Amino acid sequence: MRNHEILEAKAAGAVGRLALGVALLGAPLAWTIHFLLSWGIAEWSGLSGTLTNTILGVTSRAWLLIGVSIVAVAIGLASTFIAHWCVRRLKPLEADATGTAAWFVARTGVVNGYLFTFVVAVESLPIFYYLRDA
């Protein structure tokens, strides 16, 4: 096993901290945005009775919520992609570098990305039961 500090320095050269941060927390932030917006829209329009006009048989409230969900899933997938990219960048370093903190964060980011994107998708499910009412 090589000197830990040298390995960490190599890993740091391969991917920046911003990329790692996005890889790790991008999807959780997508979840946060999705959750707050969905709740805000549903609560506000449900209580005030707005956004009830229908387009193609579906209320504009539901369209708006579907749009928010699509954007959130896209952000989640994008951050998952960035996590994959970080993993790829770190792999060619010598075998030991896969033991570095950067490697760990990138791999964790991949799992985080898929899991949180899945959660966002599941949380969009109720919209399809309330396409016409609140």
Added chain:
Amino acid sequence: MTSPPGGHDSQKVSQFERTWSSPSGIAGLLSAVNYQPLAKRYMVISFAFMILSGIMALLIRVQLAVSENDFLGPEVYNQLFTMHGSVMLYVFAVPFLEGLSLYLIPPMIGSRDVAFPRLTAFSFWTYFFGSLVFISSFAFGTAPDAGWFAYTPLSTARYSGISLDFWVLGLGLIEIGGIAAGAEIVVTVLKLRAPGMALDRMPIFAWAVLAAGIMILFAFTTLLTATLLLELDRSINTRFFDAERGGSSLLWQHLFWFFGHPEVYIIFLPAAGIVSMVVGTFARRIVAYRLIVVAIVLMAFVSFGLWVHHMYTTGLPELSMYFFAAASLMVSIASGMQVFAWIGSLWGRRPQLTTPLLYVLGFLFIFVLGGMTGVMVALVPFDLQVHDTYFVVAHFHYVLIGGAVFPIMAGLYYWMPKFTGRMLSRRLGTWSFWLSFIGFNLTFFPMHVMGFFGLPRRVYTYPKELGLDEYNLISTAGAFILAGGFGAFAIDFLLSLRRPADAPNDPWGGDTLEWSIGSPTPSYTFDTPPIVRGRHPLWITDAKAADGEASVRAQAALTFAPSNWRATLSTDVLTGEPQAIQFLPGPSYLPFIAAVGLLVASIGILLKAYLLLPVGVVITAGALLRWLWPSEKVIRMLRESPVPGEAGLPVFLTGYRSTGWWGLLCLITVLGTFFAALFYAYFYIRLFSEQWPQDGLPRPDLLWPGFAILLLIASGGAFWASSKGHRDAHRGLFYGGLIGAVLLAVLFLGLHGFGLTQPTFGPQTNAYASLYYVIGGSLGLLVATGLVVLAAALVRSRRDFEDRGGFMTLQMQLTSYFWNFVVITGVVTFAVVNLSPYVI
């Protein structure tokens, strides 16, 4: 590691030990800042409160043992169930786990103390005073009786007496202590890990308390804001929760549960961290480390998206409730991942069945069952039936006693040698476990059925015709068996104190650093800073060569050193590379005095002796100023010390490398959450109002406030120029910018204050008016605080303008972040209060 290696003369060693010891007697009691005595006090006091609260629970169970019982009567019963819940959740669970974390984190991550030792002391004293205020209500015969959730309007002045003031003010102090401890834990875990402890080598317990600490910053601040609004309603008749004057009782529920649900996970996460440590030691491995970390992140986020599942029956739009239902279901994936990781780790490892492991196995049974009922109550239609019934009582006792108290007991048996230097008895431990386990299930399992058969929560009695006497009697009997389990532990603990403190360093063969040092942990924790070579540092026996040069050099320089000041290593957040020698302050009375100031202010509000309020504020503010003001003597001592040179590391860091930067980030998070909660309240009440501003009040001015906010923005620009002046060593620009920033801010404050005196309505007029004044007043206080920070930079610069490598640069950076935050908050406030009534 405890005996001084050759080459260290005994004089230096004893000076090192002296530097780290706390003063004795009363002085030590009030001025100690070491984490050990403070964390121990946290644990002992909160555990004592748990026992007290457990006794209340027994009285409750006696009252409910048979139908239509008159053992207690409604008044006492309502006080007892309120205080039982409040004490367990506010005074026991979180403070105990914070104490446990504060005690274990430094030795576990290889640090000599926490990042801000005086903040630990401040946290403890505010907690202590808060818990005294809380419990003293019993002595005055007016214990709170509106439930641990204190729903408005029942908790407002119209329906409750002074008892609720005890509740609100005690809770306020406890929350401040909790937030301080949370920030402390976050910065310590991020910045003070041993060299080599990269993020992927952190013990899972450290991950768990890191997540819980961050959650505390958001959740506790929201509750603090809610209790502040409630106290304003109670004491000066603002109208936030007064439905007759445009307020909303549901606003309280939203704010409360935005705290209340994460609170459960703030308790569960560290408890699950304990389980991971115990399982890891006895199974001698932990599988799927990464997935456990992911589960912790999932819980930390998604637990903030569950709060409305306490409000399914309030009549919110169904779709909006279903977002919370979906989130509530998804969060249980995080529990599932951890449960399977623990089972997978234990798989075929044939661990020794010690008391800690017994408690962990009991935890698995109870927690998984509680998790199942948790999934059930997340479902909207099902919850309509069981909400606020004994089914829910059963559910949350399964997750809180099973999910937190059992792991805490496991942790106490596991780490007791580190706390007291003594092992607990295996025999009594086994008794304690089986009594607790059987008693627990007997007490709480029948409650599921009682809920189905129509028993609501919080009733002091129930009619015989419900047919629940047998179930209740079993439950009451079980409660006494459960109490016997805790009794066995208490006897075990007290007996152990009579034995000599002769526990070995590592009785269980643990893998983490706390097992490498003495039992109990010495006041300096590590005489030699450890270097971490893997996820299980104590199980790695080879590979000395893997240590980095910088780490080895720092380790050598810090062995029994520095001997005349307290120091530990500060490392990189991600990689754990050594970055600096972190100075840690010694004993101080200031945290105690600052906490006393808060206590005086609270008593002033409690007794409606409002003169005490400014007295308390002045005491606290004075102590804080003195505390934060850098000591000339210390800076000189640090500059002259040879240790940094030997270690090849600086003592002053700037930017995100410094602990100060992270501390400030925590502070800004707290303040930002406070304002976010106020803005949320504004728009929530706006949503329910047919007319805005309510009752035909005039819309706020745009012109003068707009001009004022431009002044504030200009002040931000001026400070930016001043920072540049400092960086470029340009005195003219520095002073011009700084003085300009101060003057512009003073001007803003004057205009803003003047603006608040102008309206024809007062804060009691209606909810809109209350919001208008409270948000405006909060901004004024924030800008005034910012002014003090600016002025401090100005005063400091007269002495240290030339200091560009360290302290002064850091001060300018932090001042700049803080002032930017103030300016941004000012702009957002303007947009919310002045602009939004014209737009929506």
Added chain:
Amino acid sequence: MAWLSAIGACDCVGRRRTLVWLCALVVSISGCQGERIQSALHPASPASGAIAWLWWLIFGVTSAVFVFVMILALVAMLRRRGPDPDPPLGGTLFVVAGGIVMPSIILVGFLVASLNTSKTLQQPESDLTIEVVGHQYWWEVRYPDQAIVTANELHIPAGRPVRLELRSADVIHNFWVPQLHGKKDMLPERTNEFWITADQPGVYRGQCAEYCGLQHAWMAFYVVALSPDEFDEWVAERRKPTAEPPADSVLAQGRDVFFQHKCHTCHAIRGTAAEGVIGPDLTHLGSRLSIGAGVLPNTPGDLAGWIVNPQAIKPGNRMPRIYVEPNDLHALRAYLETLK
């Protein structure tokens, strides 16, 4: 070996107790029909039926999962093959399969089941509206279209959905008749819409389910479901002009006692000068099932006891203790009993 036997013992006790409990639960829940007057698992309406069905579904699935996880934990502890055995599929995949995939499938299923149940609970069309106002600690019941005011009892026609308008006069209360539907809060700031249906005529007990202060425990009420004909009769009865002058002297004395003791400042009796709104409307007191929102049955003795000292029976309710001469008390009680 000691640990093995300990684990074995633990297992037997744990498993047996679980089994006993599960049996006890199933037996006790499904066994004693008829005795349960406030049970969510003895549904008497489509809404409660749908919720109970959802419960049995999730109960079955979660029980299976619980047993499965406990067996896994047991096997993990007892298994002793190989020096360094990994869990099935290896550590990571074991966690992914058991901790992510399995719960995801089950939980999404639960979400769908829940959404479907919610759809069946949508507010139906209804031609009868009842307003229920929560007070500390009693229920004001109004039939706006029929001009009926009563308290602590709802009379509804069986088989017809009834629309409810719920609100509170003071703190938050919660309307709950488990056999007819779930819960709905009664808030001071707005009216919540809700509905109940009773499949069969009968009496169903309900209770306040949101902690509302000192006497939260004794804030109960009854829903009396009548056959459609009986309900029409009941309405007609209530709409008759009431309070004809008392027929005999005792009753007349009772009515005078009522006014002498200022009962009318809080209570109303339609057709008399009593128009108080602080306490329950007494126009039909004589026909009610209970006194004090469920705290006592409506018998002559209990009514007298209640009048003499309501604070001893239900401490903290708003009715003050009034001293009434025994003779007067007898007359007052007799008078109140005639109000049907």
